[in-house]
Amino acid sequence: MWRIVHQFGSPPWVYRFCERVIPWLLPITFTALVIGSLWGLLYAPTDYKQGDSYRIIYIHVPAAVVALAGYYVMAAAGLVSLVWKIKLADTAMRAAAPIGAAYTAIALITGAIWGKPTWGAWWVWDARITSMLILLFLYLGVIALFEAYENKAIAARACAVLSLVGTVNIPIIYKSVDWWYSLHQPASIKFTGPSAIDASMLYPLLGMIITFYALFAVLMMINLRDLLLDDHRSSAWLKKQLEA
Amino acid sequence: MYFDSLSAAMTMGGHGGYVWSAYAITFLVLGVVILRPILSSRRLRRDIRSELARKATVSGVSNAS
Amino acid sequence: MTEYQGQSGFEYLRAQTGRHLSLLISKPSEMLNPLFFFLLVIILFPIGLGPEREVLSDLAPGILWVVALLSNLMISQRLFVDDFDDGSLEQLVFAPVPLALAALPQLLAIWLTSGLLLALVSPVFALMLGLPEQALIPLMSSLALGSAVMCLLGGVGAALTVGVQRGGILLGLLILPLYIPVLIVGSRAVTEAVLTGGDPTVPLAFLGAALTASLLLAPFAIAAGLRISLEL
Numbered sequence: 344m345w346r347i348v349h350q351f352g353s354p355p356w357v358y359r360f361c362e363r364v365i366p367w368l369l370p371i372t373f374t375a376l377v378i379g380s381l382w383g384l385l386y387a388p389t390d391y392k393q394g395d396s397y398r399i400i401y402i403h404v405p406a407a408v409v410a411l412a413g414y415y416v417m418a419a420a421g422l423v424s425l426v427w428k429i430k431l432a433d434t435a436m437r438a439a440a441p442i443g444a445a446y447t448a449i450a451l452i453t454g455a456i457w458g459k460p461t462w463g464a465w466w467v468w469d470a471r472i473t474s475m476l477i478l479l480f481l482y483l484g485v486i487a488l489f490e491a492y493e494n495k496a497i498a499a500r501a502c503a504v505l506s507l508v509g510t511v512n513i514p515i516i517y518k519s520v521d522w523w524y525s526l527h528q529p530a531s532i533k534f535t536g537p538s539a540i541d542a543s544m545l546y547p548l549l550g551m552i553i554t555f556y557a558l559f560a561v562l563m564m565i566n567l568r569d570l571l572l573d574d575h576r577s578s579a580w581l582k583k584q585l586e587a
Numbered sequence: 588m589y590f591d592s593l594s595a596a597m598t599m600g601g602h603g604g605y606v607w608s609a610y611a612i613t614f615l616v617l618g619v620v621i622l623r624p625i626l627s628s629r630r631l632r633r634d635i636r637s638e639l640a641r642k643a644t645v646s647g648v649s650n651a652s
Numbered sequence: 653m654t655e656y657q658g659q660s661g662f663e664y665l666r667a668q669t670g671r672h673l674s675l676l677i678s679k680p681s682e683m684l685n686p687l688f689f690f691l692l693v694i695i696l697f698p699i700g701l702g703p704e705r706e707v708l709s710d711l712a713p714g715i716l717w718v719v720a721l722l723s724n725l726m727i728s729q730r731l732f733v734d735d736f737d738d739g740s741l742e743q744l745v746f747a748p749v750p751l752a753l754a755a756l757p758q759l760l761a762i763w764l765t766s767g768l769l770l771a772l773v774s775p776v777f778a779l780m781l782g783l784p785e786q787a788l789i790p791l792m793s794s795l796a797l798g799s800a801v802m803c804l805l806g807g808v809g810a811a812l813t814v815g816v817q818r819g820g821i822l823l824g825l826l827i828l829p830l831y832i833p834v835l836i837v838g839s840r841a842v843t844e845a846v847l848t849g850g851d852p853t854v855p856l857a858f859l860g861a862a863l864t865a866s867l868l869l870a871p872f873a874i875a876a877g878l879r880i881s882l883e884l
Contacts, residue, residue, distance in 0.1 A: 369621070373621075380610055384596070384607075385589060385590060387589065389589065394601075394602055395599035395600055395603070396599075396606060398606045399606055399610075402609065402613045403609070406613070441620065442620060445617070445620045448616060449612070449616050449617070452609070452612055452613075453609040453612070453613060456605050456608060456612075457609065459605060460601075460602050558617070562620060562621065565621065565624045565625060565628075568624070569624035569627050569628040569631070572628055572631040572635070573631060576631065576634075585632060
């Protein structure tokens with residue numbers, strides 16, 4: 344048991360693990376992404392209310408779900424790095440931030456594109472959209488804070504504290520935005536709940552959510568590998584690894 | 588396929604522009620996020636390897652003399 | 653530090669609060685900066701929006717709260733900076749109280765001279781914007797409570813960025829997301845008071861709860877941030 348924990352904290356082991364699995368996982372997840380997209384685009388039935396614009400749901404909802412989960416991944420890595428001082432957790436936190444920001448941006452952009460034919464406006468101050476916008480700022484804050492420090496070890500600690508503060512705030516932000524919204528506009532805009540979706544629409548959606556999670560994991564590995572290469576460029580194990 | 592023809596799938600009853608552009612932007616963003624670290628890793632590995640090779644030749648020369 | 657020996661933690665905190673207060677009051681122009689900023693921006697709104705009274709009083713709660721939030725952001729940018737530059741921030745570590753508490757006197761002094769001051773004079777600006785009289789007390793209390801929360805949250809951001817060059821805009825990016833709930837609840841308190849039959853006590857209670865929670869949690873984040881910035 345402890346050996347497994349130890350292995351996860353060991354940069355050479357993680358680097359070798361990433362090297363070994365990325366060539367397999369990346370093509371598989373990308374293929375799943377393409378298949379899922381085509382399924383949603385071409386084979387899923389049309390929504391009788393919204394027409395075909397609803398097909399954006401197959402990227403919009405997965406991106407939004409995983410973007411939020413990604414923040415917790417980042418904050419959990421930050422917590423591990425602060426409490427147990429595992430350097431690899433710092434690296435994991437840095438690896439998660441840009442992916443999460445990209446997912447949030449995708450959710451926002453596709454949401455805006457979906458909003459135009461559905462609500463007649465590119466941007467609506469809907470509770471969820473506003474929360475996602477704030478989430479994007481939280482991600483950008485962590486990235487900018489890391490870039491601002493010269494000393495990268497200290498930068499990682501600062502980012503860990505910030506991401507934990509953000510974690511405490513995310514539920515508060517969501518609740519307060521929800522409350523503000525519910526008092527401002529009566530439910531003129533409503534998403535259909537997942538339970539109201541027919542199975543022929545639900546399965547591609549679930550498939551895409553799983554694919555987006557898998558892609559997040561693969562992207563974490565790709566980023567981890569890159570950051571490990573950068574951090575350990577003069578380490579003996581890396582030289583040995585690259586000579587082999 | 589759900590649509591009758593390829594052109595119907597492209598236009599999607601007037602919503603095609605929105606749907607296809609949303610997917611295009613998603614793939615574009617994901618492409619950047621995937622390729623950036625891969626290219627940067629490739630460059631880093633090449634740098635480290637060439638540094639190793641340079642060191643190897645330097646030490647080889649000093650051993651021979 | 654020897655000079656603090658023999659002082660109890662409480663005496664230390666009181667003495668520090670007094671020191672920071674007199675430092676702030678000795679530079680009145682700097683202390684009043686956020687207030688002047690508030691005044692200037694409030695004046696710009698009627699000029700930009702036009703003088704119609706209905707429009708202005710409809711928008712007044714939002715305008716007042718947004719501008720108050722920006723002044724609080726300005727205040728946060730000055731937190732810890734002078735003390736970091738002259739090295740007295742490092743002395744906090746040797747204080748007879750934990751670092752989490754040792755940073756509070758400065759926050760308290762700043763809040764008293766800016767956030768609370770702004771809340772006290774806000775009725776003047778509110779009346780200029782045509783806010784109804786019954787909303788004045790909710791405005792003042794929401795600003796007083798909200799600025800205390802924002803001061804504590806700003807303290808977290810300031811502690812994390814005080815060692816960074818050009819931390820100003822970075823600080824804005826870090827803490828504006830955290831200010832959003834305060835803005836929502838605070839402006840809601842004022843809007844509720846304007847509405848007939850509205851009840852501002854619920855949002856005010858939420859602000860009170862936010863203040864309690866941030867008083868409990870923020871000092872630890874501030875202490876962690878200061879340790880990072882001081883590279884301890």
